[in-house]
Amino acid sequence: MMLPRPEILLTPTEMSRVDAAAIASEISGQALMLRAGEAVAACVLRHYPAALRFAVLCGPGNNGGDGYVAAEALVRCGANVRVFALGDPERLRGDARIARAGWSGRVEALEAYMPQAGDVVIDAVFGAGLARDVPDLVQQAIADVTAAAIPVIAVDLPSGIDGASGKLRGAAFRAERSVTFVTRKPGHVLLPGRDHCGTVEVFDIGIPHRIVAAEAAGLWVNGPALFQSFRRPRSAEDHKYRRGHLTVFSGPAISTGAARLSAGAALKAGAGLVTLASPSDSLAVNAAHLTAVMQTAMDTVADVESWLIDQRRNTFALGPGFGDRDKARSYAVAIARSGRNLVLDADGISAFSGDASALREAFEGSAGQLVTTPHEGEFTRLFPDIARGDGGKVEKALAAARAISGIVVCKGADTVIACPDGRAAIEEHAPATLATAGSGDVLAGIIAANLANGMPAFEAACAGVHQHGQAATRAGEGLTAEDLVSHVLPA
Incomplete structure (x- = not known):
């Protein structure tokens, strides 16, 4: 066809x-x-x-x-x-x-x-x-x-x-x-x-x-034609690990909701297995809210390294509600060294503020794929020199992608997805209702699910941004981030 x-x-x-x-x-x-x-x-x-x-x-x-x-x-x-x-x-x-x-x-x-x-x-x-x-x-x-x-x-x-x-x-x-x-x-x-x-x-x-x-x-309007050939077809032989195992890191007990939004969105988007990696003081709070999402305790970078021994744990989402930027930075570096995929959002991005080169160095030579999802403020903190430049949004997003050798999803009502090889896409169907707390956490989870399913990083990000907008359209007026999760569909 x-x-x-x-x-x-x-x-x-x-x-x-x-x-x-x-x-x-x-x-x-x-x-x-x-x-x-x-x-x-x-x-x-x-x-x-x-x-x-x-x-x-x-x-x-x-x-x-x-x-x-x-x-x-x-x-x-x-x-x-x-x-x-x-x-x-x-x-x-x-x-x-x-x-x-x-x-x-x-x-x-x-x-x-x-x-x-x-x-x-x-x-x-x-x-x-x-x-x-x-x-x-x-x-x-x-x-x-x-x-x-x-x-x-x-x-x-x-x-x-x-x-x-x-x-x-x-x-x-x-x-x-x-x-x-x-x-x-x-x-x-x-x-x-x-x-x-x-x-x-x-x-x-x-x-x-x-x-x-x-x-x-290599600049396109974002849409299914960019990513549909990279979808993994469903099979009667599928099992949860074949659909990808995503680990989402939770923040402390008072700020666990963002990670749960990411984890829930990832399950809806088609990840086979999602585990919420929680600090010990967050376990009880998260357990009270979780059913299909699994949970494990994770307090130190040594815990992360131990978790990485299992090669089936192929993709990670870090940043939503995480809080501790020093710890976020050490976790991101450990994931990069292991050759796993990482979606870096929120506090995970801020952990590298003004030091995008450190992020690039961590993933240089790694088999893992990196996707960052900054809003305007996070973009400015991570790429201050690029943000001050005269270029347009596409030019700045491409410069940022080259700076980290990874995908940059520059969020907004005209989200730009940029790849270091010069490809870029612009999403035009993002309803204004997405301007609500937690919306970005949902997006991070969707993109991570696509990565866990085996999509290349650029296509996974393009698909995730499109799925995000379509979910908001289905949800209609008055949507909250929880509503958004319930309307997410696989790519």
């Missing part, structure tokens, strides 16, 4: 290379622009048939060229169209200049546009390649359109959104719909860009997939 392709996200730089490669293969750049502009016109006519006027705002590059094509296509369909340009349209070059010459009407200055009731704005000022703040004239147009509550259709991306990072560049149109070409861009999926794009429609303008795939660097 043919598996579906993962959805590629092309950065603006990669998209430029795709365009160049398509033209080098004798696909006309002018034909590509014609298809793009006509796709925009088709979209606005389909969704806004009652518009009294289309105001097409054109920029000084190829995005503006798409706008001129769209304007002419709308006029041919009998629409009332006016075109407003940023800068001197006579200075356009290449295909955009040809598109401008094909526009049969007047071109007015951008500052002349005054929003009117019944208008629909087609924003073709800047596309995905914007990497600087928009000029004052554009910021004023954005303010005027926003104040008038005029619907906006963005060509590629709303002007003011950085296509590579999703960052806001001074100000940005908030579009009801965005029309993009070939693939979505990171700015469509990362925040705050995602909130400015509205409904995104992707149009095929005739560039073969082989060209797209050749220029893509």
